[in-house]
Amino acid sequence: MTNALTVAGKPQAGADLLRIVRINEEIKAVVGVAFKINIMALNAIFLAKRAGTTALGFGVLSNELRVFSQDLRTCMGSLTDLIHRCVNEVSLVLQDIRHTKLLRDAVDLSANPAGQAILQRREAGNAEHRSRLGALRRQLQRSLEDAFRLVELGGVLAKSAKIEAAYGQAFAGPLAQVSGEFDGIVEEIRNSLQALRRSAFFSDQ
Amino acid sequence: MKKTNVIYQDGDHKWVAIVRDPERPGHLVDTNEYLVTHGGAGILLDPGGAEVFPAVFSALSSEFDPTALSAVFASHQDPDICSSLALWLEFNPGMRCYVSWLWSSFVPHFGGTAETFACIPDEGMEISLNGLQLQAVPAHYLHSSGNFHLYDRQAKILFSGDVGAALLPADQDGLFVENFDAHIKHAEGFHRRWMGSNEAKRRWCERVAQMDIDMLCPQHGAIYRGADVHRFISWFDDLQVGIVGS
Numbered sequence: 001m002t003n004a005l006t007v008a009g010k011p012q013a014g015a016d017l018l019r020i021v022r023i024n025e026e027i028k029a030v031v032g033v034a035f036k037i038n039i040m041a042l043n044a045i046f047l048a049k050r051a052g053t054t055a056l057g058f059g060v061l062s063n064e065l066r067v068f069s070q071d072l073r074t075c076m077g078s079l080t081d082l083i084h085r086c087v088n089e090v091s092l093v094l095q096d097i098r099h100t101k102l103l104r105d106a107v108d109l110s111a112n113p114a115g116q117a118i119l120q121r122r123e124a125g126n127a128e129h130r131s132r133l134g135a136l137r138r139q140l141q142r143s144l145e146d147a148f149r150l151v152e153l154g155g156v157l158a159k160s161a162k163i164e165a166a167y168g169q170a171f172a173g174p175l176a177q178v179s180g181e182f183d184g185i186v187e188e189i190r191n192s193l194q195a196l197r198r199s200a201f202f203s204d205q
Numbered sequence: 206m207k208k209t210n211v212i213y214q215d216g217d218h219k220w221v222a223i224v225r226d227p228e229r230p231g232h233l234v235d236t237n238e239y240l241v242t243h244g245g246a247g248i249l250l251d252p253g254g255a256e257v258f259p260a261v262f263s264a265l266s267s268e269f270d271p272t273a274l275s276a277v278f279a280s281h282q283d284p285d286i287c288s289s290l291a292l293w294l295e296f297n298p299g300m301r302c303y304v305s306w307l308w309s310s311f312v313p314h315f316g317g318t319a320e321t322f323a324c325i326p327d328e329g330m331e332i333s334l335n336g337l338q339l340q341a342v343p344a345h346y347l348h349s350s351g352n353f354h355l356y357d358r359q360a361k362i363l364f365s366g367d368v369g370a371a372l373l374p375a376d377q378d379g380l381f382v383e384n385f386d387a388h389i390k391h392a393e394g395f396h397r398r399w400m401g402s403n404e405a406k407r408r409w410c411e412r413v414a415q416m417d418i419d420m421l422c423p424q425h426g427a428i429y430r431g432a433d434v435h436r437f438i439s440w441f442d443d444l445q446v447g448i449v450g451s
Contacts, residue, residue, distance in 0.1 A: 099291065
């Protein structure tokens with residue numbers, strides 16, 4: 001049977017739950033990396049101070065990268081919150097599927113006159129849960145886009161730090177190494193978020 | 206579909222046994238549900254698991270308006286006893302669920318709100334069904350640590366939950382025990398393994414031996430009636446329980 005709760009006969013909610021779990025795992029990985037950027041940025045600030053006036057620009061950028069890592073963690077925190085709400089709604093939808101099937105079987109077997117009204121009430125409840133899940137899905141997608149834009153900014157900061165590192169004179173080598181690591185990590189986060197944007201959780205609705 | 210059998214009737218006071226589902230998947234234990242009606246109100250005893258809800262609901266509907274169920278009685282907390290609770294509540298959100306206080310925060314995982322549950326204290330209580338007094342009789346540790354049976358002194362029927370249960374072969378689907386000696390072989394292993402306390406068993410036997418019982422209705426297997434009721438109580442009294450293996 002195929003209806004609004006199923007896709008090609010398979011419960012979509014079950015597939016959604018797996019997709020949410022994967023998204024959550026990816027977000028946890030990004031949070032871990034964002035924390036790493038924070039530590040790296042602190043080290044970079046100290047390095048820039050030691051380098052003195054030749055690394056003033058690098059120091060400013062390192063500070064901005066530190067702010068970026070904090071913003072990213074806040075952003076990921078709100079994504080995690082949305083994920084938890086999605087899990088809650090998907091669980092309700094899964095429960096709806098089982099209950100509705102059992103209720104429908106009961107009503108079909110008994111031909112109880114009250115049954116159709118109960119089923120309709122249950123379907124209305126199901127529709128409400130699906131609608132709430134749909135709204136959360138869109139909200140999560142928008143938040144991911146926000147996170148992606150933030151990471152694009154982080155990428156610009158990392159690339160600017162690479163340029164600034166070239167003016168570091170005696171410290172140019174260590175500064176280039178740190179800014180290269182920044183760039184690599186931000187790129188890693190960017191790839192993770194891009195994969196999340198392509199999740200079937202957003203396309204297979 | 207399950208069969209309904211009226212096992213007692215006096216005017217509008219009825220006991221209906223809902224038993225044996227030939228279409229039940231083999232991996233689910235067979236269960237008996239009992240409907241007690243009085244004055245247009247009904248209480249369903251051990252309403253069953255969610256998976257058997259369609260069969261129980263349709264059988265019950267053939268005898269009684271399910272929206273007129275005022276309560277369910279859950280002898281204990283197991284899923285085959287009351288995991289269908291949320292589905293029954295769809296038909297009557299105001300329905301109460303009588304259950305041991307011990308499980309009053311566990312059974313809500315099957316459904317219901319804070320208002321759904323009526324907690325039975327350890328010593329038992331009287332439950333009124335539109336003027337008919339039913340007695341929740343303590344049967345703790347047989348097998349659940351918070352366990353009750355339900356006695357209808359007017360009908361002289363004791364609903365005994367898992368006590369008296371038998372896991373019968375598919376070809377033995379009679380409603381009543383016809384040959385006690387042959388039947389009890391299917392009950393022995395169950396009672397030895399599922400019942401955990403000889404002391405609790407002794408107290409229960411002493412308590413129910415003093416009751417006037419025409420029928421003892423377990424949640425699994427056939428119903429004991431007449432002399433077989435006391436035959437069962439004596440047999441159970443002599444049985445050593447809480448034993449794994451032979």
